[in-house]
Amino acid sequence: MSEIPKEFDPEFIRTRSTPERQIYRAENTSTEPMKSLLKSNPEIYFVSPKRRSEWGTWEYKPGSYYDTTTGAKHPAWQDQDLPEPTKDIEQLRADLLRWGYCKVEDALSADQVAVVRQRVLDQAEGERLAGIAQRTPSGQNINCCVNKGRCFELLIEQHPDIMQGGPLVEQLVTEALGAGWISTSMIAALSMKGGVPQALHQDQGVDLDSRSPMSVNVLTAVTAIDETNGGTLIIPGSHLVLSDAVREGRPVGKLPPAINLDAPAGTTVIIEGRMLHGTGINRTDTPRILMLNGMNKSWMRQQENWMVSVRPEVLKRASPKLLHRMGYQATTGGHTTEGHGFGARGTINEAAGAVVDFRLAADRGEYMRVGELGSESTAEELKAPYTLREVVSKARAGGKSAPVGIGLPTREDLASK
Ligand SMILES: [Fe+2]
Known part of the structure; x- marks a missing residue:
């Protein structure tokens, strides 16, 4: 047998692969923008209780990012032109670009909301009775909804039979992600009293210096959401601040405070993947229901392995x-x-x-x-x-x-x- 060339020897390779010699090392090991973000904004950090027995008992810290209210009521935000529910496609485009989210008014009619709400509540009950419910830090999730009711199949399609505003939502997602986009998951998220807030995060996990989103989340309010029942915590406009910082190679500075997303039932909120967000706190006795339907560029792997x-x-x-x-x-x-x-x-x-x-x-x-x-x-x-x-x-x-x-x-x- 001929001798293997020394250049192929793992030890030879190792000695010539010290960190400073590796190509794209900075890009592939970067923890930005979250590293500098947490340094400048330590109050947005939150660790969920780890043990099941701790569910419902946690220390509420006044002044934290989750101690907030809606944009219209927040002193730091009320003078800003934040997104309101609308059917106007030009306004929706402008909101998505500037603030990182937009609210499609009456995307689901009252009847369509009722169909989805009934199916979610019944499935949630069934999964609890079967002993297979997924308890989350904020309540209960129903995963892989595509298998759990015709209405969910249609929602993923944004079919007018279940989402009257589907064509409008679809157009906006296509503009944000480019043609050929796919769905990454369809989850019903029930936020319940006693649940904890979620740490603020970006859904997009790749190419954080991108000039356009790699993913968007299509959130549909199945119950009305506001500051009392777990309206999603968001920092409007953070998508641009964070991607600009990464692209320009500078740290993220102090961000404005988070607000609670508010929307009447039937509103579909499109949130782009770079915007900071997290589940809010439900202080009411009624479960808050949001359908979370993430969308990706077509080449990205999905959260739910539907194959x-x-x-x-x-x-x-x-x-x-x-x-x-x-x-x-x-x-x-x-x-x-x-x-x-x-x-x-x-x-x-x-x-x-x-x-x-x-x-x-x-x-x-x-x-x-x-x-x-x-x-x-x-x-x-x-x-x-x-x-x-x-x-x-x-x-x-x-x-x-x-x-x-x-x-x-x-x-x-x-x-x-
Ligand atoms: Fe998220």
Whole structure:
């Protein structure tokens, strides 16, 4: 055996990879803007109780970021032109750019709110009865809502049947994230009396010097929210302050105080991923319900792994749009299965169907993956019913296959000629 060149020796590499020699080291190890932010604004730090037995008992510290009120009532903010609920697309654009959030008025009609509220409350009760409820520091979350009611599937689609203002919300999200964006999760967040506030944070975890958001959160108020019941804590305009500081390589200074988001039920608040926010405190006896529907650029990984978790019933009835939002992207270069996802459209839905076919085969315990093959492979191995064959040939039968596919002549085809 020939000797391995010394340049490939791990020890040789290590001695030449001291921190100062590494490329992009500053970028890849930066903890900005949070590091300097916490230094200049230590009062926004909050650590949730760690033990279950501590739920409901915590020390309220007057003067902390969570000891606040709505923008209209806050002395530091009441003269500012903060976002108000509106249906005016120009105003919504301006609010999102300047303040990092906007409020779409009556995005859900009263009837649509009632449908979602009923489903959330019933599911929350069911999960408690089943002993699988997720207790959070502020109350209860219902995760993976896409499996828990038709209304949630439609909400992810921003379908007018459940969100009358869906087309307007969709347009704004598309402008913020660019075409092809996907959903990262759909959670119903119930904030309850006794819960703690959440530390202020940015949802966006990458490219914090970006000039536009990498993610947005579409928050829908299923109950009215205000300073009494856990209206989300936000620092308006912080998205620009923080991304500018990172881009210019300077520390974040003192920020203005946080306020509680307030909105009537049925309002959809679009919050961009760079803006500082956190769950507020509910001091009332009624649960505060917010639907949290995060959206990402199409190439980012999702919070909820819907490739694994979505129920087959939901997949079978999902529209191309819902499949795309759930990350079943077969067409935009994002996701493929065994390399043949893109272009090879399945039979269940035109777009993304091939990916669904692979998933459903796995559900049946019948997903046969292509493994090692070679000139010595047996006839049985070569003729095996690989799921790839089935899915791609089904897609071709529909006449919508891409120009690339499978099916070059086999050894036997060649021998018979
Ligand atoms: Fe968040």
